[in-house]
Amino acid sequence: MKKLAVSFFLFTLVMPFGFSQRELIHALPSTLGFNENFIDQKVDSIMEMGIDSLAFPGAQLLVAKNDTVIFHKAYGFHTYDEIQPVALNDLYDLASVTKISGPLPALMKLVDEGKLDLDKPFSIYWGPWKRRKDKKDLTLREILAHQAGLIPYIVFLQKVLRKNGEIKKRFVHDSSDKRYQGQVYNGLFINHRFERKMNRIINRSKVSDEKKYKYSGLTFLIFPTLIEQLTGTDYQTYLDENFYGPLGCHTLGYLPMENNYVNAIVPTEVDSLFRKTLVKGWVHDENASLKGGVSGNAGLFGTADDLAKLMLFYQNYGNVDGKQLISKETVKEFTTIQYPENENYRGLGFDKPLLNNSELPLEEAYPSPLASPESFGHSGFTGTFVWADPVKNLTFIFLSNRVYPSRDHRKLYSLDIRQALQDVFYKADTLSVQN
Numbered sequence: 001m002k003k004l005a006v007s008f009f010l011f012t013l014v015m016p017f018g019f020s021q022r023e024l025i026h027a028l029p030s031t032l033g034f035n036e037n038f039i040d041q042k043v044d045s046i047m048e049m050g051i052d053s054l055a056f057p058g059a060q061l062l063v064a065k066n067d068t069v070i071f072h073k074a075y076g077f078h079t080y081d082e083i084q085p086v087a088l089n090d091l092y093d094l095a096s097v098t099k100i101s102g103p104l105p106a107l108m109k110l111v112d113e114g115k116l117d118l119d120k121p122f123s124i125y126w127g128p129w130k131r132r133k134d135k136k137d138l139t140l141r142e143i144l145a146h147q148a149g150l151i152p153y154i155v156f157l158q159k160v161l162r163k164n165g166e167i168k169k170r171f172v173h174d175s176s177d178k179r180y181q182g183q184v185y186n187g188l189f190i191n192h193r194f195e196r197k198m199n200r201i202i203n204r205s206k207v208s209d210e211k212k213y214k215y216s217g218l219t220f221l222i223f224p225t226l227i228e229q230l231t232g233t234d235y236q237t238y239l240d241e242n243f244y245g246p247l248g249c250h251t252l253g254y255l256p257m258e259n260n261y262v263n264a265i266v267p268t269e270v271d272s273l274f275r276k277t278l279v280k281g282w283v284h285d286e287n288a289s290l291k292g293g294v295s296g297n298a299g300l301f302g303t304a305d306d307l308a309k310l311m312l313f314y315q316n317y318g319n320v321d322g323k324q325l326i327s328k329e330t331v332k333e334f335t336t337i338q339y340p341e342n343e344n345y346r347g348l349g350f351d352k353p354l355l356n357n358s359e360l361p362l363e364e365a366y367p368s369p370l371a372s373p374e375s376f377g378h379s380g381f382t383g384t385f386v387w388a389d390p391v392k393n394l395t396f397i398f399l400s401n402r403v404y405p406s407r408d409h410r411k412l413y414s415l416d417i418r419q420a421l422q423d424v425f426y427k428a429d430t431l432s433v434q435n
Helices: 037-050 095-101 103-112 127-131 140-144 192-203 220-232 237-248 304-315 326-336 417-434
Strands: 058-065 066-078 180-185 188-191 376-380 384-389 393-402
Touching: 037 058, 037 066, 037 417, 058 417, 095 103, 095 304, 095 376, 095 384, 103 220, 103 237, 103 326, 127 192, 188 192, 188 393, 192 220, 220 237, 237 304, 304 384, 304 393, 393 417
Parallel strands: none
Antiparallel strands: 058 066, 058 393, 180 188, 376 384, 384 393
C-alpha cells in the first residue's frame, strides 16, 4: 500500500490590488449536523483507494454546507515519486472547469445587460457566421446547451506539427518578438496570426443537420474575443473587475507563471508530442496553449478555496454579500435543463445530473444519485470537478491531476471516485438527521 500524505493546513495569500477580502467560513461537519466519523472513514478510504489504484497521485476535496466549509483535506503527492505532498493552497489546471469559471459568468452578465440574446442568431454577435449557411441561424441557447450540432473538438496541434513531429517554425518560435508574443510554454512562442487561423477553421467547421445533444467546446475558444468586443474591455481584466475581485478569488486566473504566486502549482501530463517535457504552470490543453494560454475552453488555474467562492456565488444565484452581480433569473435560466425533450440533460454551459439520475445506482449515475435535479457544475479533463446543489445547499470541489504522467490514466472515471465522494456527504447529512 502506498504512503498516504494528508494535509489540513491553510495558507494566507497576499491579495491583488482591488480584490475583496472575502474569506470562507470554516466549521466542523458535526456543527452543521453531519456524521463526522462517517465522513472521515469513507472519504479517507475512497481517496486511499484512488491513489493505490493510480487514479491520481494526489487530490483534494472541499465541501461546503450553506456558505460554510465543513471539509477540506488534501491527500497524496504531486507525482508518484512522493516528494511534494498535496497542499490545500495548491494551484490546479482547471481544464474545462474554465468554461463555467471564465467566459460563462461574463456571458451571463452580458445577457443580463441586454448585450446578448440567447434566442437570437449568434451570427448577430459573431460576424463571420453570417456568411456560413449552416451557422447563421444557430442561437446562443443552442450553442451553450450543446444542441447546435457543432463538432466536438478540432485538434489544432496538427496545424503546428509536421508529420515527423517537428514544430513548424512559421507558427512557433523559441524566442519572442513582435509577431511571436503569445507564450505556449517555456521557450515556445506562438505567431499572433495563428489565432486568426484557428478562428477561420472554427468558422468553416461542419455543423450536423441533426439537432441533438453533442458536446462541443469550439465556441468557448472564441468567447473571450466576443466578450472583449461587446464590453470594450480586456477579457482577463473584465473577469477580475466584475467577478474574481468582488468574490475574493485571489488566485483564479490565467497564466499563473506571470503572477509569482507563493502557491505550488500541481503538474499535469508528461507531454511527448509538443512540449516534450512535464507540463507544469502552463495550460495542459493544446488548443488553449496555442492561444497563448488564455482561452474560454481551458487555461484557468485556481485553488479549491477560489472555486468554492465561485460555486457558492452560483449556488446563491448570483448573490454575494447582499450584492446581485448577476440577476437571480439569469443564473436560474443558465442552470436549468434546456432540451429535456431531446434527452439533453445540459444547462446553458453548465453540466447537470442525468435525466433519470435519482433512479440509477452509483456506478451508473452522474453525479451522485442523491444530488438534486436543480444541481449543476462541470468537470475538467485534468481531473477536476465542481458541483453546487442549491436545494441541498452543498458545494463540492474535487481537484486532482489524474493525467499525470499520462492522460491514459482513466481510473478516476471507471472507479466512480467523484460520485462516491459526493455521495458520502449526502448520506452523512441524512445519517445525522436519522440519528
